[in-house]
Amino acid sequence: MNFDLRDLEVFYWVAQLQNFRRAAERLNTTQPGISQRISNLEAELGVKLIERGARSSVLTPKGRQLLDYAERILGLVADITRSVAHPAGLSGVVRLGVAETIVHTWLSELIEQVHATYPNVTLDIEVDVSPNLRNALIEGQIDLAFLLGPVSDPRMVNLDLCRYPLAFVAGAKLDLGPEPISLTQLTAQPIITYPKTTRPYIMLRQVLAGAGRAMPRIYSNSSLSTIVRMTLDGIGVSVIPPTVIAKELERGELRVLATDIQLPDLVFTATHAHAPGGVLVEQIAQMAEAIAAGESGAQYARMNV
């Protein structure tokens, strides 16, 4: 009998994702590697564990039986890394997907704290819009994401991070008339905000459409920095969380427009798959939760000035 924990881990993920290729992505390896591991496991146990189908692979009865054991064993191994292993000894790569908003708030703080706590851990950071991050999570291409809203997939774990109000922001020089600014005044300008696939865009569109008038031009842009740049250049009014432009507000380069328009807040979550062995991921998610809670309070305080 010669199988190891890696075999069980591979088997677990193939079972979960019902697909060799996705398991390979999830485990940062190649598909033939997965094939070999599974073959080895089946040979060692002398039993067929996985029924390879044309579109997806599914467990045999023996495979289901093994899955139960594999989950328990991997869970115990995770317990070991939690309770007996020294934190500084943890190592590995965590693939992190981040919505750009987070990049402009507390991401760097998290990165520093992770590297301080786990010197041997590498973060692979990928910045993208939340819908893409959501897909990447489900496909197993990233381990953890900080994105908009909970991901309602049974296998995903969501931790609430922070809640940022949206606001209409304009360049200091742009004159829109007396405040509070009405919808009509606003929509004379192009509105600059997040891409079409994202929740802020959809929410904004609903709010503007709800008023029953002609749709204003909406410039969507997947780069938050660029949105800020365009707003600074007076190209239009942007809809973003003021949190990300604290500096520009302080310097008086940008201002938050007083309006009566209610926009729902942006709610960010840390989301990851429920995975045995994902101790690191859980820890980092919890660190993010703590940092975001602290930052969020600070940001609110600043905004209330």
Place this chain on the structure above:
Amino acid sequence: MNFDLRDLEVFYWVAQLQNFRRAAERLNTTQPGISQRISNLEAELGVKLIERGARSSVLTPKGRQLLDYAERILGLVADITRSVAHPAGLSGVVRLGVAETIVHTWLSELIEQVHATYPNVTLDIEVDVSPNLRNALIEGQIDLAFLLGPVSDPRMVNLDLCRYPLAFVAGAKLDLGPEPISLTQLTAQPIITYPKTTRPYIMLRQVLAGAGRAMPRIYSNSSLSTIVRMTLDGIGVSVIPPTVIAKELERGELRVLATDIQLPDLVFTATHAHAPGGVLVEQIAQMAEAIAAGESGAQYARMNV
């Protein structure tokens, strides 16, 4: 985090035996190998697990914590080999210690059955007297032994195998006078039996001494075959279980002497360490139990003729 099941197994045995060298023997490997495994485990967890002492090595608190997990994990792995693995796929080496009496009764039958059931399993068989087998078991040099009497060590598991009566046996030509033979008649002859360290020898000595007369000459011999040979040659009367000389009895070359002397039966057990992962050992012990039960009945039947 990069440790495997082998690391945990090595750790488990070092913890049990409190000694690297003995763990190496138990695991059929070399002592530096054990050293390396433990070092690796400690490095991976970033924690000292074992306090190396001059005479024995003992677990640190973290080590005790890990031992708990290791036992559970290895137990689950054993469950896998029990319930999901195909028996024919089991492989490995089982080091078997056998008292010679067993060699002359049902050992070959067991060997055949083991090889039929587990084609990939190798048996390392060592024939020795029970006291030596007992030590080898405790030292972890053998995995399983068929020997005299239970081994009363907390970590050992004993299964009753068979019970063979002892008898005085003489060559067909040796004339000792009218039967039943008295002690006095018997002790005129040299008595040939098992070595001094063994239970039959001690029991015999007590019985003969109990009679309060001068001790007869006792030839002790660690080879049962040789005892039979000497008895056939008329050198003396031997004290052995008639079971092992079925053929000689049938051919009339040897005979069992009728006496009033009560000798306690030889009780054999299959004994092995309680070890997680020792699925093979448990299975073989159970096979021995079944075979011995069958054989034992047959032998009794034959003797009652």
Place this chain on the structure above:
DNA sequence: AGAGGTTACGGGCAGCGTAAGGATC
């Protein structure tokens, strides 16, 4: 033709056994 999995092959590295080197009694 494209997605899913297997087979083939070469390079790198981990783990083993041998042998020599402390440490502790």
Place this chain on the structure above:
DNA sequence: GATCCTTACGCTGCCCGTAACCTCT
């Protein structure tokens, strides 16, 4: 000096990644 463990070193064998192949739809 005896016991116990660590360190050093060469070697083998495994495992990984690349690439080509097979097989369904």
